[in-house]
Amino acid sequence: xxxxxxxxxxxxxxxxxxxxxxxxxxxxxxxxxxxxxxxxxxxxxxxxxxxxxxxxxxxxxxxxxxxxxxxxxxxxxxxxxxxxxxxxxxxxxxxxxxxxxxxxxxxxxxxxxxxxxxxxxxxxxxxxxxxxxxxxxxxxxxxxxxxxxxxxxxxxxxxxxxxxxxxxxxxxxxxxxxxxxxxxxxxxxxxxxxxxxxxxxxxxxxxxxxxxxxxxxxxxxxxxxxxxxxxxxxxxxxxxxxxxxxxxxxxxxxxxxxxxxxxxxxxxxxxxxxxxxxxxxxxxxxxxxxxxxxxxxxxxxxxxxxxxxxx
Amino acid sequence: xxxxxxxxxxxxxxxxxxxxxxxxxxxxxxxxxxxxxxxxxxxxxxxxxxxxxxxxxxxxxxxxxxxxxxxxxxxxxxxxxxxxxxxxxxxxxxxxxxxxxxxxxxxxxxxxxxxxxxxxxxxxxxxxxxxxxxxxxxxxxxxxxxxxxxxxxxxxxxxxxxxxxxxxxxxxxxxxxxxxxxxxxxxxxxxxxxxxxxxxxxxxxxxxxxxxxxxxxxxxxxxxxxxxxxxxxxxxxxxxxxxxxxxxxxxxxxxxxxxxxxxxxxxxxxxxxxxxxxxxxxxxxxxxxxxxxxxxxxxxxxxxxxxxxxxxxxxxxxxxxxxxxxxxxxxxxxxxxxxxxxxxxxxxxxxxxxxxxxxxxxxxxxxxxxxxxxxxxxxxxxxxxxxxxxxxxxxxxxxxxxxxxxxxxxxxxxxxxxxxxxxxxxxxxxxxxxxxxxxxxxxxxxxxxxxxxxxxxxxxxxxxxxxxxxxxxxxxxxxxxxxxxxxxxxxxxxxxxxxxxxxxxxxxxxxxxxxxxxxx
Numbered sequence: 001x002x003x004x005x006x007x008x009x010x011x012x013x014x015x016x017x018x019x020x021x022x023x024x025x026x027x028x029x030x031x032x033x034x035x036x037x038x039x040x041x042x043x044x045x046x047x048x049x050x051x052x053x054x055x056x057x058x059x060x061x062x063x064x065x066x067x068x069x070x071x072x073x074x075x076x077x078x079x080x081x082x083x084x085x086x087x088x089x090x091x092x093x094x095x096x097x098x099x100x101x102x103x104x105x106x107x108x109x110x111x112x113x114x115x116x117x118x119x120x121x122x123x124x125x126x127x128x129x130x131x132x133x134x135x136x137x138x139x140x141x142x143x144x145x146x147x148x149x150x151x152x153x154x155x156x157x158x159x160x161x162x163x164x165x166x167x168x169x170x171x172x173x174x175x176x177x178x179x180x181x182x183x184x185x186x187x188x189x190x191x192x193x194x195x196x197x198x199x200x201x202x203x204x205x206x207x208x209x210x211x212x213x214x215x216x217x218x219x220x221x222x223x224x225x226x227x228x229x230x231x232x233x234x235x236x237x238x239x240x241x242x243x244x245x246x247x248x249x250x251x252x253x254x255x256x257x258x259x260x261x262x263x264x265x266x267x268x269x270x271x272x273x274x275x276x277x278x279x280x281x282x283x284x285x286x287x288x289x290x291x292x293x294x295x296x297x298x299x300x301x302x303x304x305x306x307x308x309x310x311x
Numbered sequence: 312x313x314x315x316x317x318x319x320x321x322x323x324x325x326x327x328x329x330x331x332x333x334x335x336x337x338x339x340x341x342x343x344x345x346x347x348x349x350x351x352x353x354x355x356x357x358x359x360x361x362x363x364x365x366x367x368x369x370x371x372x373x374x375x376x377x378x379x380x381x382x383x384x385x386x387x388x389x390x391x392x393x394x395x396x397x398x399x400x401x402x403x404x405x406x407x408x409x410x411x412x413x414x415x416x417x418x419x420x421x422x423x424x425x426x427x428x429x430x431x432x433x434x435x436x437x438x439x440x441x442x443x444x445x446x447x448x449x450x451x452x453x454x455x456x457x458x459x460x461x462x463x464x465x466x467x468x469x470x471x472x473x474x475x476x477x478x479x480x481x482x483x484x485x486x487x488x489x490x491x492x493x494x495x496x497x498x499x500x501x502x503x504x505x506x507x508x509x510x511x512x513x514x515x516x517x518x519x520x521x522x523x524x525x526x527x528x529x530x531x532x533x534x535x536x537x538x539x540x541x542x543x544x545x546x547x548x549x550x551x552x553x554x555x556x557x558x559x560x561x562x563x564x565x566x567x568x569x570x571x572x573x574x575x576x577x578x579x580x581x582x583x584x585x586x587x588x589x590x591x592x593x594x595x596x597x598x599x600x601x602x603x604x605x606x607x608x609x610x611x612x613x614x615x616x617x618x619x620x621x622x623x624x625x626x627x628x629x630x631x632x633x634x635x636x637x638x639x640x641x642x643x644x645x646x647x648x649x650x651x652x653x654x655x656x657x658x659x660x661x662x663x664x665x666x667x668x669x670x671x672x673x674x675x676x677x678x679x680x681x682x683x684x685x686x687x688x689x690x691x692x693x694x695x696x697x698x699x700x701x702x703x704x705x706x707x708x709x710x711x712x713x714x715x716x717x718x719x720x721x722x723x724x725x726x727x728x729x730x731x732x733x734x735x736x737x738x739x740x741x742x743x744x745x746x747x748x749x750x751x752x753x754x755x756x757x758x759x760x761x762x763x764x765x766x767x768x769x770x771x772x773x774x775x776x777x778x779x780x781x782x783x784x785x786x787x788x789x790x791x792x793x794x795x796x797x798x799x800x801x802x803x804x805x806x807x808x809x810x811x812x813x814x815x816x817x818x819x820x821x822x823x824x825x826x827x828x829x830x831x
Binding site: 186196198201 | 628630650651653654655660662667668669670671672673674678682683685686689692693694696736
C-alpha cells in the first residue's frame, strides 16, 4: 500500500518542496515578502494565471494542449468592457454572453480535434489566430468601461481575503474533485493515458475531448473577466502572454506533456512557484529580463528532475 | 507425444560451399520465456537456407541475434572462421550481415536512391552530398538485380514488393554476404513473390548466403536448399529439402516435446446461440465470414499471423466497422456497433497486445480493473470510492494478481499479472460473450494454466468464449470447436477430437479447404 502511494505522489511532493524552499528563501532575503500588503498583491496576481493553468491542465492530461486560451482571455476582456460600457444592468447578461461564446470556441476546438484527428497544437493555434483576428477587428486599442460594482471581481474582499484568491481556490478545488472523484475525471486520465484502450473500454473519447476544451475556454473567460475588472478596460492583447504562460505551471507541477499523468494539485504549486518567483525578483529589484532567464531555467530544471525520478 | 527423426537429419555437412557462418549452442531468454535453447545453425555461401517453425518458435529471435539486434545469453557465432560478437546491427552490417524485416527500415519521404545509401551518402566536400555518384551507384545496384524502379521516386509511393527490392539493394550496397529475410512472403504474394524468388536465385548464384524465414511450407520447397526447423525455441533439425517431403516438415514443425495439461471439458449443458455472423466482410481484412457461437463453449480460432483473426475480433466488438454482413447477438441484430454499445450488451474483448491496446500503463491496478464498469459504480457523476476499492480488491484476490497494492501502476507488474488485470477488467462486466485474442502470449507457464482454468470456469458458468490463438496445442486443448482462418476467410471447422496440428496447419496455410464454416 505504502509503496504505491509514495510513487504516485512523489512528483507532487517534489513540487511542494520546491515551493516551500522558494517561500523560505524569499522571506529570508526580503522583509516585505511576508507582509499583508504583499500577500494581497500576490493573490490578485495569481488569479488570472491560475484560472488558465487549471484549464490547461485538463487539456494536457488528455495529451492535448490549448494554445487558443490566450486569445479567449483577450476576447473575454474586450467584449465585457466593450458591451457593458459602464451600464450596471448589462453586467450579468454580458458575463453570460461572454462565457457562452468562450464555451462555443472550446466546443469547436474539441469537436475539430476529435473529428479530424488533427493535432490539438495545430487546431488551437489556428483557433488562436481566428479569435485574435476577430478581437482586433472589434477593437485595436484598450476599450470600454465597467460600472463600480464590477470592480468587486478583482478588488473585492471577503472577510479581508481578496475575492479573486477565493474564486481561484474554488475553481481549483472543484477541478481537483472533478478529476479525482468523478467518472469524467477518470475518463480524462484514461484518454490521455492510452486513447485506444479508453475507446475499447467503452469511453467516448471524442466527447471527453470536447468537454476538456470547453473547460479550457471557460477558465480563459474567467481570466478575461477578472482582467477586465482589474483594469476597468478591455485590452485586445492582454491575453497574449497566457498562451505559453498557462503551460509553464502545468509542467512545473509535474503533469506529463504526453498525457495521462499529473493533476491540478501539482499545477497549483506550479502557479505559486511561477508567481512568487516573479514577485520575489520584483521585490529584489531584479530586471524583468533576468526574470525571464530565471523562469526559463526553473522550468527546465524542474521538469528534468521529474524525468530523473521516472527513470 | 514425442516425434523422433532420423539422426542423419541433424547437422548435415553441406557440400555446396564453405560454411560462411556458424551459430553454436545459441541460448536466449526473455523474462518468462526461454526463446532459444542451445540452437545450432549454419549457412554456406551460395545457399538459400530456410528457417521454419510455428509462430513463436524462435526463428526471428535467432536471426536477430545473427544480425546484432539481440545478444545471445550463451553460445557463439563463427563468421568466416572467426568468432565474432556483435553489439549492434551496425556492427553486424560491417561484417557483411544484413537483415530485411517484414515492416522494412525505409524512410518513406526520401527517394529510392537516398534510402539505399542512407547513412553512407557519398560526399563531395565535408557535409555535401554527391548526388550524381549516389544516383549512379543506386542505378547500378538495381540494374544488377534486374529491377526497374524510378530512383527519384519517394519510397512512400512504392508498393511493398518494390520496397522489398529497395531493401535488398540496400543490403547489397552494404556488401552483405549474408542476407536474412524475415518472412518476406508475409507482405508479398503471387507474381511479386515469383520475382522475389528470381532475385534470390540471382543472389545465390553470385555466392551470397540467403536466410529465408518462413512458416509457409510450399515456398521452402520452391526456393530453399536446406531448412532448419525450430520448435518452442529448440532445434528440431536441419534437412536438405530435396530429401524430404512436405508432411515430414509439417511433422517436424508441430511435434510436441512437452505435454501441457488443460482443464477438463464438461459435457452436455444447455447451449443456446449467443452470437451469429452472416457473411461479414471488411475490405482488406475479412471475406464472407459466417459462424455461430454458443453459450458454455470455447470457440477456438486458429490461423497464421495476418489471417484476419484479430480483425475479426475487432469487427465483432465494434472497434472497426464492417463493410457488409450481419451480426446477431442473442438473436437480436446489432445495428450500431461501437465498443461502448458492445460492452453494454455484455461483450468483452481482451486484446492481443497488452501494452498497446490492453492496459493504460500510467493508471493503477484499481483504475484499470474498473475502467469499463465506471458507469455501473457511480452515484451521480462521482465514482463510489469504497465500492470501487472493494471490487478491485476482490478481483485481485480472485484472480491471484500479484501486486504490492491496488494502487500500483500496472506498468510495474509482470506480463502474467498484467494479463490477469485485463481479464479481471472484462470479467467484471459480466460478459455473455468474451473475446480473447492470444490470451496467453508472453506469459509464463504458471500464469498460463491459471488463465486456462479461468476460461473453462467462465464457459461452464454460461459465457460464450472466442479464443484466438497461434499456439496449436492451446487451440486443440481448450476449444470445444475450432475454426481455422486463412486470408480473411474461414477455411473450415474442426472438432477437437478430430483436429490434429497437421490438419489445422494445412487449413491455415491455405493448402486445403475443409467444410466451410459458412454453412450455418
